[in-house]
Amino acid sequence: MFMKKIAIAIHGGAGGDSAFIRDHLAEYEQGLKDAVESGYKVLESGGTAVEAVETAVRSLENNKYFNAGRGSALNAEGKVEMCTSIMEGNQMKAGAAALVRNVKNPISFAKNLMEGSEGMYVGGPVTLQMAKEMDLELEPNSYFVTEHQFDAFREEREKHPGKEKFALHMHGTVGAVAVDKKGNVAAGTSTGGTNFCLPGRIGDSSMIGVGSYADNRTAAISCTGDGEYLIREVMAGSISSTIEHTGCSTQEACNHVIHVKNENTEGDLGAIAVDTDGNIGIAFNSERMHRAWKTSEELEVKIYR
Amino acid sequence: MFMKKIAIAIHGGAGGDSAFIRDHLAEYEQGLKDAVESGYKVLESGGTAVEAVETAVRSLENNKYFNAGRGSALNAEGKVEMCTSIMEGNQMKAGAAALVRNVKNPISFAKNLMEGSEGMYVGGPVTLQMAKEMDLELEPNSYFVTEHQFDAFREEREKHPGKEKFALHMHGTVGAVAVDKKGNVAAGTSTGGTNFCLPGRIGDSSMIGVGSYADNRTAAISCTGDGEYLIREVMAGSISSTIEHTGCSTQEACNHVIHVKNENTEGDLGAIAVDTDGNIGIAFNSERMHRAWKTSEELEVKIYR
Numbered sequence: 001m002f003m004k005k006i007a008i009a010i011h012g013g014a015g016g017d018s019a020f021i022r023d024h025l026a027e028y029e030q031g032l033k034d035a036v037e038s039g040y041k042v043l044e045s046g047g048t049a050v051e052a053v054e055t056a057v058r059s060l061e062n063n064k065y066f067n068a069g070r071g072s073a074l075n076a077e078g079k080v081e082m083c084t085s086i087m088e089g090n091q092m093k094a095g096a097a098a099l100v101r102n103v104k105n106p107i108s109f110a111k112n113l114m115e116g117s118e119g120m121y122v123g124g125p126v127t128l129q130m131a132k133e134m135d136l137e138l139e140p141n142s143y144f145v146t147e148h149q150f151d152a153f154r155e156e157r158e159k160h161p162g163k164e165k166f167a168l169h170m171h172g173t174v175g176a177v178a179v180d181k182k183g184n185v186a187a188g189t190s191t192g193g194t195n196f197c198l199p200g201r202i203g204d205s206s207m208i209g210v211g212s213y214a215d216n217r218t219a220a221i222s223c224t225g226d227g228e229y230l231i232r233e234v235m236a237g238s239i240s241s242t243i244e245h246t247g248c249s250t251q252e253a254c255n256h257v258i259h260v261k262n263e264n265t266e267g268d269l270g271a272i273a274v275d276t277d278g279n280i281g282i283a284f285n286s287e288r289m290h291r292a293w294k295t296s297e298e299l300e301v302k303i304y305r
Numbered sequence: 306m307f308m309k310k311i312a313i314a315i316h317g318g319a320g321g322d323s324a325f326i327r328d329h330l331a332e333y334e335q336g337l338k339d340a341v342e343s344g345y346k347v348l349e350s351g352g353t354a355v356e357a358v359e360t361a362v363r364s365l366e367n368n369k370y371f372n373a374g375r376g377s378a379l380n381a382e383g384k385v386e387m388c389t390s391i392m393e394g395n396q397m398k399a400g401a402a403a404l405v406r407n408v409k410n411p412i413s414f415a416k417n418l419m420e421g422s423e424g425m426y427v428g429g430p431v432t433l434q435m436a437k438e439m440d441l442e443l444e445p446n447s448y449f450v451t452e453h454q455f456d457a458f459r460e461e462r463e464k465h466p467g468k469e470k471f472a473l474h475m476h477g478t479v480g481a482v483a484v485d486k487k488g489n490v491a492a493g494t495s496t497g498g499t500n501f502c503l504p505g506r507i508g509d510s511s512m513i514g515v516g517s518y519a520d521n522r523t524a525a526i527s528c529t530g531d532g533e534y535l536i537r538e539v540m541a542g543s544i545s546s547t548i549e550h551t552g553c554s555t556q557e558a559c560n561h562v563i564h565v566k567n568e569n570t571e572g573d574l575g576a577i578a579v580d581t582d583g584n585i586g587i588a589f590n591s592e593r594m595h596r597a598w599k600t601s602e603e604l605e606v607k608i609y610r
Contacts, residue, residue, distance in 0.1 A: 092537045098403070098507060099429055119506050120533045124404055124429045126505025200431025201424050202403060202507075209514045209539030228425045232397045234514030234542035241546030 004183035005278030005296065006043040010036050010056050010176040012066045012290030014225045014270030017304075020148060021288070025303065027065050032292040032301045035059035039176055040294040049186035049220070050088050050111060052178040057107040057188045060174035064146045066290075067172030069105060072144045072192020074153040075199045080144040082192050083206035086110040089185040089214035089276075098123035098206040104137040107190045112136070123202065149195065156196035173205050175212070175222030175272065183276045185220035187212040187236070194227075204230040209237035218243040219250045219275040225286065229267025233257070239271055239281075250274065250281035258283040309488035310583030310601065311348040315341050315361050315481040317371045317595030319530045319575030322609075325453060326593070330608065332370050337597040337606045340364035344481055345599045354491035354525070355393050355416060357483040362412040362493045365479035369451045371595075372477030374410055377449045377497020379458040380504045385449040387497050388511035391415040394490040394519035394581070403428035403511040409442040412495045417441070428507065454500065461501035478510050480517070480527030480577065488581045490525035492517040492541070499532075509535040514542035523548040524555045524580040530591065534572025538562070544576055544586075555579065555586035563588040 012032060021028065039056030043049070061069025072080040084106035085096035095114030098121075100106050109127065112134045113120065122130065131138060175189040189212045191205040204227035205211040213236035214220035221236040235257065242253040250273045258269050262285070270284030272291060280293050292301040317337060326333065344361030348354070366374025377385040389411035390401035400419030403426075405411050414432065417439045418425070427435065436443060480494040494517045496510040509532035510516040518541035519525035526541040540562065547558040555578045563574050567590070575589030577596060585598050597606040 087537075094537055096507075119503055120536055121507040121509075121512075122503065122505045123507045124505050126503065198424055198427065198431060200427045200429050202401075202426040202428045204426075207426075207512060207514070208536050209512070209542055213539065231425055231513050232392075232399055234518065234539060234545075237514055237539035237542045238546060240539075241543060241550065245546065245550030 003181045004179065004276065006179060006181055007274050007278040007280055007295040008036055008039045008043060008052055008056060008176065008178040009272040009274055009280050009282060009293035010039065010291065011222065011224050011270060011272050012060060012174050013172045014284045014286045014289035015268050017287045024065060028290055028303060029301050031060065031063040031065055032290060036292040036294045039178060043178060043180050046181060049178040049180040049184050050086065052180065053086065053176040053186045053188040054107055054111050056176040057174060057190050058105045061105050061107060061190055066174050067192045068174040068190040070144055071146045071149060073149055073172060073195040074145065075193060076196050077199050078153065079141055079199065080192055081199060082106045082190065083203035084110045084190040085206050085208055085212040086114055086188040087186065087208055087212050087214040089216040089220055092215060094120055094208045096121040096206045096208055097127050098202040099200065100127045102128055102138050102140065103131045104139045107188050108136055109134065110188065153195045160196065173224040175224060177220040177222050177272050177274045179274050179276055179278050185214050185216055185274060185276055187214045187220035187222045189222045203227050207231065209234050211236060213237050213240050215240055216276050219273045221271055221273040223271045224289065225269040226267035229265055229269060233262060235269065235271065239273060250279045254281040254283035258285055308486045309484065309581065311484060311486055312579050312583040312585055312600040313341055313344045313348060313357055313361060313481060313483040314577040314579055314585050314587060314598035315344065315365065315596065316527065316529050316575060316577050317365060317479050318477045319589045319591040319594035320573050322592045329370060333595055333608060334606050336365065336368040336370055337595060341597040341599045344483060348483060348485050351486055354483040354485040354489050355391065357485065358391060358481040358491045358493040359412055359416050361481040362479060362495050363410045366410050366412060366495055371479050372497040373479040373495040375449055376451045376454060378454055378477060378500040379450065380498060381501050382504050383458065384446055384504065385497055386504060387411045387495065388508035389415045389495040390511050390513055390517040391419055391493040392491065392513055392517050392519040394521035394525055397520060399425055399513045401426040401511050401513055402432050403507040404505065405432045407433055407443050407445065408436045409444045412493050413441055414439065415493065457500045465501065478529040480529060482525040482527050482577050482579045484579050484581055484583050490519050490521055490579060490581055492519045492525035492527045494527045508532050512536065514539050516541060518542050518545050520545055521581050524578045526576055526578040528576045529594065530574040531572035534570055534574060538567060540574065540576065544578060555584045559586040559588035563590055
């Protein structure tokens with residue numbers, strides 16, 4: 001069989017700059033590099049795009065500097081509640097979960113869900129019960145809590161005394177897209193949500209068509225930015241539809257949806273994409289998007305524009 | 306100001322035929338007629354498309370023959386857990402909720418959420434807490450349970466002893482789309498889920514871009530059918546994108562996505578749509594889709610092809 005060109009791209013969230021980011025540039029760059037390399041290795045050794053996406057996202061979930069898994073934001077109750085989704089572009093199967101607690105790697109939960117027969121999208125306490133049946137690693141809430149996120153939580157709490165935060169500007173996500181040697185694409189996204197947000201808020205990262213989408217006929221896409229803006233634009237699906245209907249390149253589709261269609265948006269929007277030919281597309285309208293990509297020709301790690 | 310042509314379309318789910326439906330055709334037809342008339346009246350008296358959609362969906366939620374609100378399916382615990390979403394096409398604001406219990410009219414919860422500043426998409430017990438703050442009508446679980454749905458639940462339980470049902474074929478939804486005198490469109494969807502399904506399953510009807518979507522530049526769309534197939538196709542968003550990129554009519558976009566793009570699907574798919582010029586689009590690939598529509602020129606109520 002003819003081997004296709006493998007490629008992987010990852011992101012660690014799009015948004016504004018911060019002192020914390022500037023103070024930890026080396027850690028962020030190392031984290032992005034480690035994650036993209038770990039996923040690329042899976043592809044190189046013949047693993048599937050789904051496995052590569054899972055591996056890269058797990059690496060970011062396990063890295064305390066990114067808002068997913070360990071290092072997740074704390075909701076208004078001081079608890080970590082996570083969202084995740086994964087999709088593969090061959091059969092277009094998907095798995096997604098919202099309001100996940102105590103699961104060390106939500107992306108693996110989504111992958112198991114996708115590969116099982118237990119439905120496609122679940123949320124709340126049932127996710128913990130199912131994660132136990134899947135033999136996934138569990139952690140107490142304290143595992144997920146970092147001092148940085150606790151400080152951010154406390155700051156928000158002081159700004160909004162007695163009331164949770166419901167603003168539209170909520171972000172902090174990780175994601176990955178990959179194409180494997182068989183030419184199948186996959187996309188995955190995972191998030192810890194927003195500091196001091198309403199417990200029970202379901203994030204865009206758990207939504208197939210918004211956070212993650214994959215279709216071999218178009219591309220695999222993972223989106224990040226202000227969740228509620230991504231939802232109203234059905235961001236990942238919109239990028240896929242742009243390729244479907246116009247035949248444009250993966251990069252052009254990302255540019256079109258983020259810089260043309262949403263030229264006047266107030267939201268931070270970012271997307272990474274890859275198609276079955278190994279072409280990568282990356283676009284964002286914010287000050288920064290933590291990102292990295294690797295192909296047989298290049299390895300790039302970037303944070304700012 | 307020039308008044309635009311008003312129009313409303315509703316559905317009460319797409320899927321296979323059943324003895325229960327055949328035995329209650331008169332009740333279904335009356336329920337559809339009452340709902341579409343109630344929404345049309347709102348439009349005639351100058352109400353917004355959002356208000357018309359809410360009114361029509363509430364009518365279906367209150368009608369025990371439809372799987373939404375009273376008459377909802379029972380999950381594996383014998384509880385009613387509902388999903389809903391609403392979106393308006395002018396500012397593209399949206400509200401959506403999953404895993405809603407005890408709220409008499411989930412669509413009104415979604416509308417309040419859309420109009421408030423408390424976020425766009427929430428799920429689980431927080432919905433009850435928020436519904437209380439919204440002063441919405443609440444009902445005990447027993448209000449929602451009909452004998453017909455309990456019999457269906459018991460039948461599924463016998464078929465799947467000791468294990469919840471996780472099949473992809475899960476449906477039973479209501480929805481409405483409308484355009485008002487100002488030429489703004491809106492879409493809303495509500496469902497009681499599937500009998501004996503996993504508690505915690507999040508339904509497509511709660512997903513903006515899948516169950517409901519609205520954009521004045523394209524159309525307002527509400528989808529029904531097998532949830533997991535609707536999710537992987539990002540059904541409502543896909544119909545909107547087809548109009549956006551090809552400039553085809555609302556009816557052609559529904560036909561394209563359901564009969565051409567998904568020609569070989571195994572899933573039951575149905576959609577209703579309306580654009581700012583009052584053009585209605587309706588398509589489904591199943592044996593039946595309960596539906597009705599009303600414009601200044603016609604009133605139609607149909608169940609089979």
